[in-house]
Amino acid sequence: xxxxxxxxxxxxxxxxxxxxxxxxxxxxxxxxxxxxxxxxxxxxxxxxxxxxxxxxxxxxxxxxxxxxxxxxxxxxxxxxxxxxxxxxxxxxxxxxxxxxxxxxxxxxxxxxxxxxxxxxxxxxxxxxxxxxxxxxxxxxxxxxxxxxxxxxxxxxxxxxxxxxxxxxxxxxxxxxxxxxxxxxxxxxxxxxxxxxxxxxxxxxxxxxxxxxxxxxxxxxxxxxxxxxxxxxxxxxxxxxxxxxxxxxxxxxxxxxxxxxxxxxxxxxxxxxxxxxxxxxxxxxxxxxxxxxxxxxxxxxxxxxxxxxxxxxxxxxxxxxxxxxxxxxxxxxxxxxxxxxxxxxxxxxxxxxxxxxxxxxxx
Amino acid sequence: xxxxxxxxxxxxxxxxxxxxxxxxxxxxxxxxxxxxxxxxxxxxxxxxxxxxxxxxxxxxxxxxxxxxxxxxxxxxxxxxxxxxxxxxxxxxxxxxxxxxxxxxxxxxxxxxxxxxxxxxxxxxxxxxxxxxxxxxxxxxxxxxxxxxxxxxxxxxxxxxxxxxxxxxxxxxxxxxxxxxxxxxxxxxxxxxxxxxxxxxxxxxxxxxxxxxxxxxxxxxxxxxxxxxxxxxxxxxxxxxxxxxxxxxxxxxxxxxxxxxxxxxxxxxxxxxxxxxxxxxxxxxxxxxxxxxxxxxxxxxxxxxxxxxxxxxxxxxxxxxxxxxxxxxxxxxxxxxxxxxxxxxxxxxxxxxxxxxxxxxxxxxxxxxxxxxx
Numbered sequence: 001x002x003x004x005x006x007x008x009x010x011x012x013x014x015x016x017x018x019x020x021x022x023x024x025x026x027x028x029x030x031x032x033x034x035x036x037x038x039x040x041x042x043x044x045x046x047x048x049x050x051x052x053x054x055x056x057x058x059x060x061x062x063x064x065x066x067x068x069x070x071x072x073x074x075x076x077x078x079x080x081x082x083x084x085x086x087x088x089x090x091x092x093x094x095x096x097x098x099x100x101x102x103x104x105x106x107x108x109x110x111x112x113x114x115x116x117x118x119x120x121x122x123x124x125x126x127x128x129x130x131x132x133x134x135x136x137x138x139x140x141x142x143x144x145x146x147x148x149x150x151x152x153x154x155x156x157x158x159x160x161x162x163x164x165x166x167x168x169x170x171x172x173x174x175x176x177x178x179x180x181x182x183x184x185x186x187x188x189x190x191x192x193x194x195x196x197x198x199x200x201x202x203x204x205x206x207x208x209x210x211x212x213x214x215x216x217x218x219x220x221x222x223x224x225x226x227x228x229x230x231x232x233x234x235x236x237x238x239x240x241x242x243x244x245x246x247x248x249x250x251x252x253x254x255x256x257x258x259x260x261x262x263x264x265x266x267x268x269x270x271x272x273x274x275x276x277x278x279x280x281x282x283x284x285x286x287x288x289x290x291x292x293x294x295x296x297x298x299x300x301x302x303x304x305x306x307x308x309x310x311x312x313x314x315x316x317x318x319x320x321x322x323x324x325x326x327x328x329x330x331x332x333x334x335x336x337x338x339x340x341x342x343x344x345x346x347x348x349x350x351x352x353x354x355x356x357x358x359x360x361x362x
Numbered sequence: 363x364x365x366x367x368x369x370x371x372x373x374x375x376x377x378x379x380x381x382x383x384x385x386x387x388x389x390x391x392x393x394x395x396x397x398x399x400x401x402x403x404x405x406x407x408x409x410x411x412x413x414x415x416x417x418x419x420x421x422x423x424x425x426x427x428x429x430x431x432x433x434x435x436x437x438x439x440x441x442x443x444x445x446x447x448x449x450x451x452x453x454x455x456x457x458x459x460x461x462x463x464x465x466x467x468x469x470x471x472x473x474x475x476x477x478x479x480x481x482x483x484x485x486x487x488x489x490x491x492x493x494x495x496x497x498x499x500x501x502x503x504x505x506x507x508x509x510x511x512x513x514x515x516x517x518x519x520x521x522x523x524x525x526x527x528x529x530x531x532x533x534x535x536x537x538x539x540x541x542x543x544x545x546x547x548x549x550x551x552x553x554x555x556x557x558x559x560x561x562x563x564x565x566x567x568x569x570x571x572x573x574x575x576x577x578x579x580x581x582x583x584x585x586x587x588x589x590x591x592x593x594x595x596x597x598x599x600x601x602x603x604x605x606x607x608x609x610x611x612x613x614x615x616x617x618x619x620x621x622x623x624x625x626x627x628x629x630x631x632x633x634x635x636x637x638x639x640x641x642x643x644x645x646x647x648x649x650x651x652x653x654x655x656x657x658x659x660x661x662x663x664x665x666x667x668x669x670x671x672x673x674x675x676x677x678x679x680x681x682x683x684x685x686x687x688x689x690x691x692x693x694x695x696x697x698x699x700x701x702x703x704x705x706x707x708x709x710x711x712x713x714x715x716x717x718x719x720x721x722x723x724x725x726x727x728x729x730x731x732x733x734x735x
Contacts, residue, residue: 012691013725019697030471034458212480280363289407334726344586345372346409349723 024048038248038294039353061182064244065109067175074175076111078102082167087130089208091200091219092296094167095137100222100296101247102171103145107226108243108299110181110233111173113145118169119153123162130164138167145224147171177233177240183261185241191308192266192328193301195228195321197221198251199279202293207282214285216278223297228318232301235314239304246300249353252291254300255328255338256352263336268328268350271343291340292353302330369585370408378590379413385597392418393549393686394596397539398556399426399712400584406719408586418593421686422709422716424538424642425556427503428455429708429715432638433672435531436461439500442529442665443474449492451485452500454478459711460704462672466500482514482528489518489526498661499528506558508532508650509623512630515656529661530651532631535559536567537648538639542685543575549686552596554589555581557611562627564619565607572605583611630656638671641680641708680707683716690720697721 026048034041051059058066065078082098103113118138122131142149200221207214229243244254251273259266275283275290283290297320303311308326315324331339338350386392396402402422405411411420424430436459443450443466450466457467457478470476475495479485482499489497501511511528518526535556542548555568560581568579578599582592592610599606609615630653637649652660678700679693690696690709700706702718709717720727 009689009691012697016697016721017725019701029464030468032467032471034467211484277363284363284366337723337726339726340409342407342409343372344370344408344410344413345375346412346586348406348409349726351722 037353038253042249043352063109063182064105065111065171065173067109067180076106076109076173076175077170078105078109078173079168079170080105082169083163084205085163086205086208087134087164089220090204090217092222093134093137094165095134096141096222097220097296098167098169099138099141099145099147099149100224102169103147103173104225104245104247104297104299106171106173107224107229108245109173109175110177110179110229110243111175112230113147113171113173113224113226115150115172116142116147116169117151117171118149118167119155121155121157121162121166121168123164124156124159126164134165134167141224145226176230179238179240181240181242183242183258186258186262186264186302186330187241187304188264188330188332189305190241190302190330191305191326192255192268192330193232193303193308193312193315193324194251194273194327195225195299195301195315196297196323197274197276197279198246198295198298199275199283199290199293201247201296202250203279203282203290205294206286212286214282216282218276218278218282221295221297223320225297225299225320228299228315228321228324229301231314231318231321232299232303232311236301236303236307236311239307240311241302241304243299243301246295246298248294250290250292250294251300252289252338252350253353255350258302259338260336262330265331265334265336266328266338267331268338268340270340272325273327274323274325291350366585369583369587371587374587375413375590378587378594379415382413382418382590382594382597383415385594385601386415386417387601390417392551392597392600393421394418394552394554394593395421395423395542395550395686396554396582396589397423397425397535398554398559399429400558401554401556401582401589402426404584404586404589410586410589413590414593418597421550421684422719423553424542424639424684424708425504425535425559426708426712426715427507427533428453428459429711430533430538430639430642431456431459431502431531432640433461434638434670436465437463437672438662438667438669439529440464440466440469441667442498442661443469443476444472445496445665447495449475449477449488449495449497450500451477451479451488451497453480453502455712456500456502462670482511483517486514486518486523486526489523490521493525495525496664497526498665499526500531501528502531504533504535504556504559505562505627506556508631509562509620509626512626515630515652515659516626518659519656527659527661527664528652530631530649532650533637533639534633534648534650535563537645538642539568539571541642541645541648543571543577545681545685547682547685547687550577551600552578552580554592554596555579555607557581557583557588557615560609560611560615560619562620562623565609565615565617566619568607572607576605578605579607581607581609581611581615583614629653639708640711641678641684643681678707680709680717683707683709690717691724693717 024044065076106113204220246254315321485499580592631650636646677694709715
């Protein structure tokens, strides 16, 4: 290949790079299911529409929870809507998710969950026992997570408008760490820790919907992760860079976001990521990569190499963290991308989730 | 996982990789096309190229059934989906493919009842459960999926289901291969034959490739070791100066194919005189439509569809990319008019298409290449 050609190729690549770095704009004519799936389309909607319209310092970080300071108190604030179908599934229900999902967004932001506000949108005709059961499930989950549900709102909509019920919860937490946790603080040589088996929640929902003639013993992993997060914070101190909970879009999407934030590469060792055989098998049959499947009780932490072992040990002794392990490391290259070392001895680039492989899961 | 891990052993892969390297003639560059989209997926997923020497290049072929559907057919499907009282069903990955003006996902957002199914039989179930609705199945795929559409139609006929029809986009594998081979500027050395298609049609239909064009074909399975072994078999043929059809996937593919499935295809379908392929243009006798016996179930006869042809922009050079004549970045519209968000040609539609992969990861491939140099 001549020099002229090589230069042209570089030029084309540079043009793509420039386009990629432009802040996304939301140009779609209509909202599609992909906009809610947590992948590229969601990213475009949030950054291109919401972040532009509401522009402010706390929002600009686009973290799981906003970091705010009021009269010297360092707080974290987050909100999340729950539209899962079916309402009950092996391992949990919408009520439990509504608490855990929100407290986990606080926990991975380094904040101890304190209080939750809940809004219920309930469909006309819903069996009151279902509402009672979900309220009880929320109360139980709140007790387990150490938070109080301190305020709320109720709306009822006409039949067939809300799949039984939707719940929105807002969580308030107190930031424990002095360290500002952010994807941008990641450095080459840092390690990535994963707190346990991935893909359970998404696959449990998929199978619970009964649309597939597939039966497997898979339970949602919905659980609070605050104790795990606190353990990692204590053990890693200011060597802790960032924590995330890999919900919609899964581990793959979180790691891509971090790689982009840091403009560094994340190298993931596929064989070291824990996946239950039943989840692996169901994914294999359905042609889904467990890395893209949602979790509701896991955290990913990026820790400086000096405290990596201590942080892993602390995570493994925290409740629910028994199967935690080191799954990858941060490198200079490939910039802004996630490179997977496959069990087969090869490599591949793991992209963000495109489109919507799974129905409503949280 | 049992029966799977055995085909994903890294140690065996390294051994095969070095045997392939040993067979490669110094100074010679090998271009091997994997025809099937499923193979492309395995190659990416497991990083098979890392086990190959630099002189062996895999060219991703036209065998992704979703990507080859031309925009006009998507538009025709959309026009049916927009009809009142219609439930339009298709495979999930078809929903995102853009037509001339939006995708099925967009029409769903507009309010049309578009549902994705895992099997045409699920579409039939929807038809049974919704007797007051018209249920249409948008059938795609090569000879691999055509028998299941055929069986579904046979069942619909037996049950006398009047509210079910199929918009048939089934295509056949041999004509596009022939079209590729016929082009004077082709730069390929051998083919990895599609495993799943071959479970139906067998290995015999590929015999013209070594006979008329002097190129080896090895029908391969879908696990990573299957692919590496088939590349090894190709390299041996090339080293020994043989051109044959070989079957690496003997545990699934009978040489003669599945005669019962072929018989069913004969009954339910007939060849279209020609069909348009995204990026490849019109190819004669390359697709199936419902036979006279099943015409009552033909959505194209039941509904008035515009049948408008949305021309692939002239500048699109998918054909040349597929033939290995140019690299994706050398195409005139690559990265400007044609991007993964607004794909023009087949190579950009699927994330595993040659152009989409290069658009997303080319930077990385290039820095790896430089590091190696």
